[in-house]
Amino acid sequence: MEKIGLWQQGNLIEIEIADLSSSGEGVGRLGGRVVFVPDTVQGDRALVRLVRVKRQYAKGKLHQLIQPSPHRIRSRCIVADKCGGCQWQHIEDDYQRLAKRRQLLQALERIGGFSLPNVAPILSNNSPLGYRNKAAYPLGISAAGKVQAGYYRKSSHQLVNLNQCPVQDYRLNPLLSEIKQDIEQSGWSVYDQKRHRGMLRHLCLRIGRGTGEILLTLVTTDWQLKGIEKQAQAWLHRYPQLVGVALNRNPDRTNAIFGSETRCVQGQPYLREIFAGLELQLRPDTFFQVNTEAAQVLLQVIIEQLDLQGNEVIIDAYCGIGTFTLPLARRVQQAIGIEVQRSSVEQAQRNAELNGIGNVSFAAGTVEALLPQLEVKPDIILLDPPRKGCDRAVIETLLKTQPPRLVYVSCQPATLARDLKLLCQNGSYQLTLVQPADFFPQTAHLESAAFLQCSPF
Numbered sequence: 001m002e003k004i005g006l007w008q009q010g011n012l013i014e015i016e017i018a019d020l021s022s023s024g025e026g027v028g029r030l031g032g033r034v035v036f037v038p039d040t041v042q043g044d045r046a047l048v049r050l051v052r053v054k055r056q057y058a059k060g061k062l063h064q065l066i067q068p069s070p071h072r073i074r075s076r077c078i079v080a081d082k083c084g085g086c087q088w089q090h091i092e093d094d095y096q097r098l099a100k101r102r103q104l105l106q107a108l109e110r111i112g113g114f115s116l117p118n119v120a121p122i123l124s125n126n127s128p129l130g131y132r133n134k135a136a137y138p139l140g141i142s143a144a145g146k147v148q149a150g151y152y153r154k155s156s157h158q159l160v161n162l163n164q165c166p167v168q169d170y171r172l173n174p175l176l177s178e179i180k181q182d183i184e185q186s187g188w189s190v191y192d193q194k195r196h197r198g199m200l201r202h203l204c205l206r207i208g209r210g211t212g213e214i215l216l217t218l219v220t221t222d223w224q225l226k227g228i229e230k231q232a233q234a235w236l237h238r239y240p241q242l243v244g245v246a247l248n249r250n251p252d253r254t255n256a257i258f259g260s261e262t263r264c265v266q267g268q269p270y271l272r273e274i275f276a277g278l279e280l281q282l283r284p285d286t287f288f289q290v291n292t293e294a295a296q297v298l299l300q301v302i303i304e305q306l307d308l309q310g311n312e313v314i315i316d317a318y319c320g321i322g323t324f325t326l327p328l329a330r331r332v333q334q335a336i337g338i339e340v341q342r343s344s345v346e347q348a349q350r351n352a353e354l355n356g357i358g359n360v361s362f363a364a365g366t367v368e369a370l371l372p373q374l375e376v377k378p379d380i381i382l383l384d385p386p387r388k389g390c391d392r393a394v395i396e397t398l399l400k401t402q403p404p405r406l407v408y409v410s411c412q413p414a415t416l417a418r419d420l421k422l423l424c425q426n427g428s429y430q431l432t433l434v435q436p437a438d439f440f441p442q443t444a445h446l447e448s449a450a451f452l453q454c455s456p457f
Helices: 093-110 170-186 228-238 292-306 325-329 342-354 367-373 392-401 413-424
Strands: 012-020 026-030 033-037 045-053 057-067 134-141 147-152 159-161 200-207 214-220 242-249 261-267 271-275 278-282 313-317 334-339 360-364 380-383 405-410 429-437 447-454
Touching: 012 033, 012 057, 033 045, 093 413, 093 429, 134 159, 134 170, 147 170, 170 200, 170 214, 170 228, 214 228, 228 242, 228 261, 271 292, 278 325, 278 342, 292 325, 292 405, 292 429, 292 447, 313 325, 313 367, 325 334, 325 342, 325 360, 334 342, 334 367, 342 360, 367 392, 380 392, 392 413, 405 413, 413 429, 413 447
Parallel strands: 033 057, 214 242, 313 334, 313 380, 334 360, 380 405
Antiparallel strands: 012 026, 012 045, 026 033, 045 057, 134 147, 134 200, 147 159, 200 214, 242 261, 271 278, 405 447, 429 447
16 A cells, blocks of 8 residues: 655645646645645645655645545546646636636735735636637647647647537637548648658637638648648638638747748638727737637726726737727727737738728837837827736836826736836836736636826825
8 A cells, every 4th residue: 555645756645725826736735845736626635646846845646536626527628637728627617717816816915015906806708618719739640640630738749639629619620620631631741749850730720709700720841732722722612611721831840839921822811800899800820819708808998997088199019910909099099009020010000991090000119119219108008918028128118108007918917916016116106906807718827907007296
């Protein structure tokens, strides 16, 4: 019989899960030491095998549930215990949202140093499944020589083959299973990551939630995909909602999905999406929030909190294709978007033209370089940086520019809290509200909008 309770790799320990970490793992304690255990939830009592042991913490693997938590449910995905796409399929939806809000509060208090921050109840569009408008499936070959598409197993590069995915828009599922068969019959080689050989790397699908239009993109190491034009035409005929087929070339040894160039093979190079009453064109590699409905709900809160009067000047830093810039432009005197990706700026300008919005302009470059050059004094600056948050130079530029109001949209509570601390630590700004939104059900990820007011002197 195995010994239980010794702090050694490979041993079993019995613990109760007391919390959830920001990465989605359950957190338990043994003699003052912390144990992180995937696939658990607060309230679980479990036997856990220690797989990586340090002096003050360990990583564990769930061995046996002794007493399941009242927050535990049966996963709604048949491969949830294997697939690395979701961390929280086993946790009831309401508790997921409570846990995310608690993690946001903890980050603001522990990292940001805020005492009793005003954090609103988490927003949800009540669609915990079928919400994702985009999927990028790695391709592989099974031991039997069959083409596979899916997601990698947790903490590995072993592919879990899927024919459907419960968090993707359900309209994408038929394409996933059928196109794998077409790839197999075509004779196209599938990329081998270890040997850096083969052609097809990813199958990417994107859908306009408001239009139903779909784009299909194959990521390949080479443009020369024999017979792709004929096959693309067959796909367009088979799927009436499919509006375009594209190739993206990525020849590098990298974990990045897309390469720098995309070519349309058949149909059109974009799909149409309806967002906040506007029609937007989205290309295969365009950044756009994966949860269209949740993004619209958060945008509505931003509009309500800003209480726009129509005479404001607003700058949208990290504006992308104008997803938030354009709806806000319709409610202010002037809007300016700043974006480092020139291709996104071009798409933003095109989307402004499509919707007849003339009081908006876009500039390509970094926020810290372009913001001081602008000849207008903004009333509001909206920030929506990547997960790493704002560079220190951006924070310093904001403190010098000092617009009356800031809105900071973030997908990472830790970097949000860090940057809010820098903005508020010398009394320059006051944090008035943080509004979390559940953009990513079944995962530990969280989107938030923080509202800051310039402090009077």
